[in-house]
Amino acid sequence: MADPHSYANPEESRVRHLDLDLTVDFTQKKLKGSVTLALDPAGRELVLDTRDLVIQKVNGSTEGYSVGPADPILGSPLRIVLQKGVRSVVIEYETSPEATGLQWLTPAQTAGKRSPFLYSQSQAIHARSWVPLQDTPGVRFTFSARIQAPAHLTPLMAAARVWRDRFHMPQPVPSYLLALAVGELEFRALGPRTGVWAEPPLVEKAAREFADVERMVEAAERLYGPYLWGRYDVLVLPPSFPFGGMENPRLTFATPTILAGDKSLVSLVAHELAHSWSGNLVTNANWNDIWLNEGFTVYFESRIQEAIYGRKRSEMELSLEVDALVEEMRGLKPEDTRLVVDLQGRDPDDGLTLVPYVKGALMLRWIEEKHGRAALDAFLNAYFARFAFQSVTTKQFLDEFSRHFPGVDLSAWLDGPGLPEGAPRVRFDFESRPRREWTTQEWLHWLRVAPESWTAAKMKEADAAWGFTDSGNAEIAAQWLKMAIRAGYAPAERRLETFLVEVGRRKFVKPLYEELAKTEEGKEKARAIYRKARPGYHPITQGTVDGVLR
Numbered sequence: 199m200a201d202p203h204s205y206a207n208p209e210e211s212r213v214r215h216l217d218l219d220l221t222v223d224f225t226q227k228k229l230k231g232s233v234t235l236a237l238d239p240a241g242r243e244l245v246l247d248t249r250d251l252v253i254q255k256v257n258g259s260t261e262g263y264s265v266g267p268a269d270p271i272l273g274s275p276l277r278i279v280l281q282k283g284v285r286s287v288v289i290e291y292e293t294s295p296e297a298t299g300l301q302w303l304t305p306a307q308t309a310g311k312r313s314p315f316l317y318s319q320s321q322a323i324h325a326r327s328w329v330p331l332q333d334t335p336g337v338r339f340t341f342s343a344r345i346q347a348p349a350h351l352t353p354l355m356a357a358a359r360v361w362r363d364r365f366h367m368p369q370p371v372p373s374y375l376l377a378l379a380v381g382e383l384e385f386r387a388l389g390p391r392t393g394v395w396a397e398p399p400l401v402e403k404a405a406r407e408f409a410d411v412e413r414m415v416e417a418a419e420r421l422y423g424p425y426l427w428g429r430y431d432v433l434v435l436p437p438s439f440p441f442g443g444m445e446n447p448r449l450t451f452a453t454p455t456i457l458a459g460d461k462s463l464v465s466l467v468a469h470e471l472a473h474s475w476s477g478n479l480v481t482n483a484n485w486n487d488i489w490l491n492e493g494f495t496v497y498f499e500s501r502i503q504e505a506i507y508g509r510k511r512s513e514m515e516l517s518l519e520v521d522a523l524v525e526e527m528r529g530l531k532p533e534d535t536r537l538v539v540d541l542q543g544r545d546p547d548d549g550l551t552l553v554p555y556v557k558g559a560l561m562l563r564w565i566e567e568k569h570g571r572a573a574l575d576a577f578l579n580a581y582f583a584r585f586a587f588q589s590v591t592t593k594q595f596l597d598e599f600s601r602h603f604p605g606v607d608l609s610a611w612l613d614g615p616g617l618p619e620g621a622p623r624v625r626f627d628f629e630s631r632p633r634r635e636w637t638t639q640e641w642l643h644w645l646r647v648a649p650e651s652w653t654a655a656k657m658k659e660a661d662a663a664w665g666f667t668d669s670g671n672a673e674i675a676a677q678w679l680k681m682a683i684r685a686g687y688a689p690a691e692r693r694l695e696t697f698l699v700e701v702g703r704r705k706f707v708k709p710l711y712e713e714l715a716k717t718e719e720g721k722e723k724a725r726a727i728y729r730k731a732r733p734g735y736h737p738i739t740q741g742t743v744d745g746v747l748r
């Protein structure tokens with residue numbers, strides 16, 4: 199099945215292995231070097247995806263190559279005519295400083311304030327902006343890499359670290375999981391095969407926050423089979439990272455905004471870890487099927503949370519997600535509330551909602567409720583084993599599903615809008631416990647259901663009692679700041695500005711600009727803050743906020 203977001207021709211010529219040799223140039227904000235692509239099969243032509251790359255030379259082809267016109271979403275195809283018998287090509291190239299898959303940070307944007315920082319974010323279709331390759335989740339390859347960086351900085355890749363600057367990935371991975379980071383980084387072991395990398399000022403805090411990660415891996419293995427990737431480490435990125443987390447194999451990338459000090463936001467690590475099965479092992483064949491990655495992962499995440507922190511915590515967390523889904527679906531077109539979407543002609547970054555995540559998870563939960571946990575787990579184990587290291591479509595999922603659950607009809611979930619009749623209710627009695635014992639999730643629920651009519655005076659009272667404006671918990675702070683904008687609560691204005699200038703996580707930043715943009719005065723304020731904040735945002739966040747304030 200063809201991927202609408204790639205020019206690649208894997209049926210004719212397929213990349214099986216990459217060998218990267220790159221130098222990191224912080225002054226020019228460029229990666230420079232070469233990639234060797236091993237092919238099997240190797241046909242008459244090889245078509246690769248690129249975006250804003252400068253291609254300097256292609257060896258292994260005597261008949262030449264051409265770079266096609268740039269499509270705003272897809273980039274440019276690189277067509278290489280292969281000489282008969284040639285099974286590998288070497289491409290010498292450089293990236294552009296505007297590469298959408300890279301963010302180059304100044305020392306001021308880091309925790310240490312001393313050294314620059316570089317990181318990649320390849321999902322969904324940004325790997326092509328830093329490596330010419332077949333940028334589709336339908337193609338997997340192994341790779342090796344040498345990354346030359348300034349001596350005081352540590353290069354890391356989502357791969358086995360063979361030597362300081364050398365990496366190897368023996369398991370075949372799709373391009374969206376290709377990942378690189380370079381910065382002043384320190385490591386702390388968490389367990390025999392788990393650890394955390396972070397900038398020196400954050401590394402101790404991170405190690406405390408993630409102290410349960412080894413146990414999470416063990417719990418996940420008990421649920422759905424052995425962890426097949428060797429090590430599991432977490433890399434804490436600077437606060438401009440546009441996502442909460444990214445499941446890069448062996449090395450989850452994470453926002454520092456989950457370092458709350460009390461482990462209250464570590465479900466994000468459970469989520470990215472769960473992708474080691476749902477996503478990295480069994481991968482959506484294209485981005486229309488992303489629910490196969492994210493829906494399975496949210497369900498699995500909640501099972502890990504239940505195993506480590508108990509059912510109460512996992513139910514609280516899932517119920518907050520379900521509330522957020524219901525809220526978001528109110529504003530979506532019915533066709534965008536189906537699990538299987540049609541993203542042809544659209545940027546997959548823009549099509550991303552909570553639907554594949556939470557509706558997907560609820561579908562698995564519905565199967566659990568109807569047929570029992572044992573039957574669902576048996577299916578999931580079989581599904582992960584059968585499709586390990588492959589890419590699957592919804593149809594292939596359905597084939598396997600119907601062998602385990604003959605006659606069970608999923609079409610209302612997959613193709614119907616909204617939540618089907620009989621969808622599970624995840625209920626939690628949020629307000630039953632005394633307030634001084636409340637956890638982050640209870641506070642979040644309370645703030646989210648607070649009446650929109652809260653005045654500045656009411657906000658002041660709540661702030662005096664509970665200190666929300668100065669909360670060190672980014673989830674609580676973001677929710678509070680949104681309410682502060684709505685209520686015109688002036689004492690939160692400074693925090694709002696510093697939060698928006700420092701944090702680039704799209705999930706936080708987007709709703710705050712949207713709330714500001716609801717009034718003319720707010721829009722002015724938003725534009726003034728954004729002028730300061732924009733240069734520090736990742737291209738993905740810039741694109742999102744540009745859209746809000748246009």
Ligand code: BES
Binds near residue numbers: 322445469550555
């Ligand atoms: N794989 C996603 C992030 C992603 C999805 C990046 C699509 C680009 C395109 C990651 O696993 C994820 O879902 N992150 C969430 C956190 C999670 C706990 C819901 C995020 O970043 O908010």
Ligand code: ZN
Binds near residue numbers: 492495
């Ligand atoms: Zn995910």
